[in-house]
Amino acid sequence: MKRVTKTAALCDEFFARVLPFSLIFVVAANSALAAGCSFVPQGEGRVAAVIDARSFRLEDGREIRLAGIEPVASEKANEKANEKAKTDHPSALAAIIAGREVTLSGEDDTPDRYGRQPAFVFLGSSETPVQAQLLAQGEALVSATVTNKDCAAVLTSAETAARQGKQGTWADPAAIKNAESPGDILAGIGRFTVVEGKVLSVRQAGATTYLNFGRNWTRDFAVTISRRMVPAFEAAGLGPKSLENRRIRVRGVISSRGGPRIELLRVGQVEVLGGT
Numbered sequence: 347m348k349r350v351t352k353t354a355a356l357c358d359e360f361f362a363r364v365l366p367f368s369l370i371f372v373v374a375a376n377s378a379l380a381a382g383c384s385f386v387p388q389g390e391g392r393v394a395a396v397i398d399a400r401s402f403r404l405e406d407g408r409e410i411r412l413a414g415i416e417p418v419a420s421e422k423a424n425e426k427a428n429e430k431a432k433t434d435h436p437s438a439l440a441a442i443i444a445g446r447e448v449t450l451s452g453e454d455d456t457p458d459r460y461g462r463q464p465a466f467v468f469l470g471s472s473e474t475p476v477q478a479q480l481l482a483q484g485e486a487l488v489s490a491t492v493t494n495k496d497c498a499a500v501l502t503s504a505e506t507a508a509r510q511g512k513q514g515t516w517a518d519p520a521a522i523k524n525a526e527s528p529g530d531i532l533a534g535i536g537r538f539t540v541v542e543g544k545v546l547s548v549r550q551a552g553a554t555t556y557l558n559f560g561r562n563w564t565r566d567f568a569v570t571i572s573r574r575m576v577p578a579f580e581a582a583g584l585g586p587k588s589l590e591n592r593r594i595r596v597r598g599v600i601s602s603r604g605g606p607r608i609e610l611l612r613v614g615q616v617e618v619l620g621g622t
Contacts, residue, residue: 382494382497383451383466383477383478383501384451384466384468385452385453386453386455387449387451388455388465389408389449390448390450391406391447392404392447393443396443396444397409398417399437399438399485399486400480401462409460409461411464411465413464413477413491414466415481415486415487415488417486417487417538418485418487419537438480439476442469442476443467448468449467450465450468451466451468452466453493453494466497474500475500477501478500478501478504479504481508482504483514484513484514484515485514485515487505487538487540487597488501490597490612491614492614498614522542523542524541524542525541525560525566525567526543526559528565528566528567528606531567531606532600532605535601537599537600538598539597539600539608540595541567541597542593542594543559543567545558545569545589545592545593545594546558546559546591547590548586548587549563553574554571555573555586556569557594567607569596569608569609569610571609579616584613584616589618594617
């Protein structure tokens, strides 16, 4: 019995000495990961008004668009947004930043065609961008436009956690569209959408490669990749032919050429799923 007690005491001493350093390591690793979205400083200011799900105006008049994310587009999300508007409840973004002091950083501060400055937004001394908070709540989607791997990992991890926890839009089974239901996908034409399915065939027509998710090429869902983009996908281990008979998740804006289409412009738009 004394031997067991002595062993327990030694274990207690070991954890007392080692555990704090382990926790420090984990915290430091998480902080380093979060800091991945800290790019070149783009100024600061107080939020005067929230314009929509991913843009707001500062007191100095600048309009800011949250970089790296897209608004959710599921039917449940739209109904929720309409209900909030009717009852004058704050949006998810407003609940986080309304009236707050924020700092901005980004890879490029060139305004978009609407005059909005794209940026990653931070509250106070936080190293976690507001974008990650919205993603973790299931109130936004990763846009796959971020080229910095550390920052992309921060955003993807937040979205994955929300999806696995069925937070926000992910509580709706229709948040991810089924590639076998082209009609449902077409209902979201012009909107950023997430689609999952099995690539049944890969074919090339002129300068475009088609990943086909159905047998009817003019009606069923397909993903397109231009010839100039193929090398980037091959370098990432996602060559078009390698995706044949694989289940994948793709994201992008839905267009229509008979059937629903998503054009792949960035490697981050594709995720290979387990199984066939």
